[in-house]
Amino acid sequence: MSDSRPPLGIRNADSIRISGPEFAAQGPDPDFNVKDLEKYLTQDGVITNDPDLGTTGAIDSYLVTWDSPEDPANPFNWPQWMKWAVTLLTSLGGMVTLMSSTMMAPALPAISQDLHTDDARTQLTLSIFVLSFAFGPMALAPMTEVFGRKPVWLSSCCFYILWNTVSGFSQTNEVMIASRFFAGLGGSVQYAIENPVLADCWRPEQRGLSFAIATFLPLFGPALGPIIGGLLTGSVGWRWLFWVLSIFDALLMVLAFFIFPETHADTILHRKAKKLRKRTGHAYYTEHERGGKSLSRVLAVSLVRPCRLLVTQPLIQLMSFYLAYNYGILYIVQSTFATLWIEHYNQSVSVSGLHYIAIAVGCIIAAQVGARVTDRLWQHLQVRAKGETQPEYRVPLMIPGAITIPIGLFMYGWTAQVGAFWILPDIGIAIFSCGIILGTQAMQAYVMDSYPKHVASASAASQLLRNVAGFAFPLFAPKMYQTLGYGWGNSLLAFVFLGVGLPAPLILWKYGAKLRAKGGPQI
Incomplete structure (x- = not known):
């Protein structure tokens, strides 16, 4: 020896x-x-x-x-360029996943015609992808805590590339639905690694800065997807929607294989x-x-951890409910936005996709402004508390998000209802998008700070209901707008959000610490 x-x-x-x-x-x-x-x-x-x-x-x-x-091996001590490279790579992966969730929206009429399905079944091909987001992270997130972030990310993305390519070759609606579901399982790995990678590399006082890119690009994906989707559908056909994304993600994975280091x-x-x-x-x-x-x-304990957190942690339960409604109305708006311009404004599929630029503008503004504000607010509250920090320091940024979401819904709904000049509904949807990004940034940072030992599992648990809502809400959206119109339909969404969104920040600010304590030790 x-x-x-x-x-x-x-x-x-x-x-x-x-x-x-x-x-x-x-x-x-x-x-x-x-x-x-x-x-x-x-x-x-x-x-x-x-x-x-x-x-x-x-x-x-x-x-x-x-x-x-x-220690330079500690991700907290990596050079800034390396941290940004890791953040950018995972963010681009998230953008691909969320582009996949909405890129089909302008192509739904063409897909319905080619696959001989009605509107409801065609809408299911869009929503089933989001449903798989609810289940994939519940297994993939704890696996990243056992095997590391990189191997789980690469293998899951390869699974996504395979099934997303199959979607482009689908000749029946049944094959389309099945391949979309499996592609969503692979793509859902982004929800399992994005927040944990940020927590691995960036200290809490830098987290807002990292969110400027990390949340902007993925949430920019749902806005960018329909823009590209409309252009591709109108030029080379809807099947290229899937093949283009598979090619891009494959190139991204090759790059990540060589330059993406393990962060866990x-x-x-x-x-x-x-x-x-x-x-x-x-x-x-x-x-x-x-x-x-x-x-x-170890794997058995890790795989059940997200479910145990969801069942035992009141804070996760409250956050899940809030995120679920937040995400549900986001997907209602995004899945029906193109239909508004095609059916009510008599615009072409390609032009209808361009209106998603308004969503992108709202995302850009909120991501850049919100990220900087959250770091400054964190530092201010830390100084005021004489160096002490609390996850609740993320909560104040949720309030402007909770206000701008219903304002945007009211403006978008009623200007669309009366057929106002096209820029007015776009302004309303941009305001709505600002609120979504602000709220999402704050909520993700709050979960990361509340459960630092198991960021991946806590994030997956908080997002389970969110992804179920993202699947379910668009299914009733067409009927809602047919019955109530865009004015009262969006007003209904806004009124419910006022009842959910405004109390949530106040509850978290006042009772967040007690809710964490009530949930007991992290497992």
Whole structure:
């Protein structure tokens, strides 16, 4: 057994002498199972503080941590360009996923004609993609906490590329629905890694800055998708909607394979410990491995964590309800926006897609302004609290979002109802988009700060109902607008949002800490 001192980043070197022959017969194992370490600790082993103990049948156990607070391997200490590269790559992946969810909107009449389906079944091909978002992250998010962000992201995106390409070759509505659902499962990985990657790389006081890109590009996708969708459908046909996205995502994955580093701290330290075990024969292990659980046990616990958080954490439940309505009305608006211009303003499919630029403008303004405000507000509240921080410091930014969403809905609905000049509904939809982005930024940051140990699982749990609503709400949207018209239809959505959206920030600001405490310890 080597008598070398532990390197930096190894805490409290303890040598464990084993009196029995079991370990001596095995010899040092490069892939030492920490479960064996726990077994030796509780049997005949004698724990000493002598790291130089060199007797037959002795193992040296070292806890692997960061070398120092400035350890360059820690994602918090990466150069700014590397952080931005990681943020940009994941954001582009999110943009592809959300473009896929709305890119079909201008092409729905053409798809209905080619596949011989009615409007309701054709609408299902659009919405089924969003439904799969509800289930995919519940499994993929905890897997990123076990296997790391990068392998789960790359493998899931390959799954998306496969099934999204199949969608372009669909000859029946049944094949289209099935392929869209499976493509959505693969694409939903963005909900499993985007927030966790931000939490891995950016400190809380920098989080607003990272959100300027991280939330803008994905939420820009639903606006950009129909623009491109309208142009492609009117020129080369609707099948190219899917093939273009598959090609773009494939190129993105090739790029990510070479330049995207692992960001999950526990995974980075685990790999460090594994290399040290292989090189030295000592029982190096991480804090995460201290329990000595097998991979199957760790995976089983991780896979049920999002469900347990949703069931046991009142804060997650409240956030889920708020996000669900937020997302539901977003998809109502986006899935029916093109129909307004085609059927009521008698515009072509290509021109109808251009109106989604208004949504993009609202996203850009809110993402850039909101991101900077949230960092300044965080710093101001931190100074006022004499250095203390709370997740509730993210809540104030939810209030302008809760106000602008209904204002935008009222303006959009009634200007569309009376057939006003086209710029007026577009202004209303831009105001609405501003509110959506502001609210989403604040809510995502709040969840990240509230559950720092399990950001991926907490984000997935908070988004389950959101994605179910994104699937279900557009299904009744055409009937709602046929019955109530755009004026009263959007007014109904706005009035309900006032009842949901305005109280939520006040409840979180006053009772957020109590709700977290009531939920008990993170699991």
